[in-house]
Amino acid sequence: MPFLEEAGEHLLVVDAEDAGKGEEDGTKFRIRSLTKKSEAGVPILNGIEVDIPKGQIVGIIGPSGSGKSTMLRALNRLWEPPLGTVFLDGRDIRDLDVLTLRRKVGMLFQLPALFEGTVAENIRYGPQLRGKKLNDEEVYKLLRLADLDPSFLSKTGGELSVGQAQRVALARTLANKPEVLLLDEPTSALDPISTENIEGVLVNLKKKQGMTIIMVSHSIKQIQRIADIVCLLVKGEIVEVLKPDQLSEAKHPMAQRFLQLS
Numbered sequence: 001m002p003f004l005e006e007a008g009e010h011l012l013v014v015d016a017e018d019a020g021k022g023e024e025d026g027t028k029f030r031i032r033s034l035t036k037k038s039e040a041g042v043p044i045l046n047g048i049e050v051d052i053p054k055g056q057i058v059g060i061i062g063p064s065g066s067g068k069s070t071m072l073r074a075l076n077r078l079w080e081p082p083l084g085t086v087f088l089d090g091r092d093i094r095d096l097d098v099l100t101l102r103r104k105v106g107m108l109f110q111l112p113a114l115f116e117g118t119v120a121e122n123i124r125y126g127p128q129l130r131g132k133k134l135n136d137e138e139v140y141k142l143l144r145l146a147d148l149d150p151s152f153l154s155k156t157g158g159e160l161s162v163g164q165a166q167r168v169a170l171a172r173t174l175a176n177k178p179e180v181l182l183l184d185e186p187t188s189a190l191d192p193i194s195t196e197n198i199e200g201v202l203v204n205l206k207k208k209q210g211m212t213i214i215m216v217s218h219s220i221k222q223i224q225r226i227a228d229i230v231c232l233l234v235k236g237e238i239v240e241v242l243k244p245d246q247l248s249e250a251k252h253p254m255a256q257r258f259l260q261l262s
């Protein structure tokens with residue numbers, strides 16, 4: 001059966017019975033035959049197939065240029081994946097309003113880019129777009145979630161270290177109450193202490209809020225510290241899905257080579 005038909009059938013069942021609550025098997029994102037070519041026709045993603053479980057930290061690792069960021073960016077439509085390839089809670093993300101999708105699926109990049117103004121203004125920005133003004137207590141709570149104390153409220157971006165700015169960017173994303181966090185090498189510009197802070201925050205978000213976290217990382221050690229499962233991406237394909245302590249059991253030759261060299 002062509003995949004699209006299969007997906008379409010499933011979509012109807014999930015829409016009717018369980019809209020927005022996730023699939024019965026606990027899958028948050030279902031990715032099927034996700035492909036992308038560059039404008040010059042060079043393949044970037046080659047039919048990605050993977051289920052991302054709800055409430056877990058999923059690490060994406062693989063050689064440089066293998067398509068990790070491209071895959072991640074499809075999940076909140078920073079580029080438009082083809083119809084019938086990416087499903088959130090059983091619904092094709094192409095059928096969702098893109099701003100609603102991006103509120104549910106927040107993203108944090110390698111380098112934090114804060115808006116002008118204070119930390120509080122940054123954190124209030126997302127809810128304000130939807131007509132909700134966060135009070136000070138709500139802003140403090142978000143700062144605490146991102147492991148920042150209340151004194152940061154009135155600071156501006158220029159007064160923060162990169163690590164602190166990254167935590168503010170995280171608090172700003174969390175203000176939208178996302179169900180999923182996409183992280184593209186969120187600690188690669190940070191020192192070890194800031195890295196540990198962010199890792200601690202991510203583990204807490206998973207444990208206390210059941211958040212689904214998908215993180216691209218170049219650090220296998222980091223993945224082993226915090227991820228529940230690891231997807232190995234090689235040349236635009238997920239070639240293995242393993243537990244972090246089973247990485248040495250990877251069978252794909254390119255994956256083995258990558259792991260040995262890392």
Ligand SMILES: Nc1ncnc2c1ncn2[C@@H]1O[C@H](COP(=O)(O)OP(=O)(O)OP(=O)(O)O)[C@@H](O)[C@H]1O
Nearest residue numbers: 038039043044062063064065066067068069070071
């Ligand atoms: N819009 C685009 N047009 C052309 N080529 C692209 C485009 N986006 C990505 N690529 C190419 O696709 C490949 C995958 O890029 P991507 O950034 O997803 O890889 P990555 O695994 O995240 O790499 P890295 O680990 O170095 O960040 C690269 O060769 C990149 O140059």
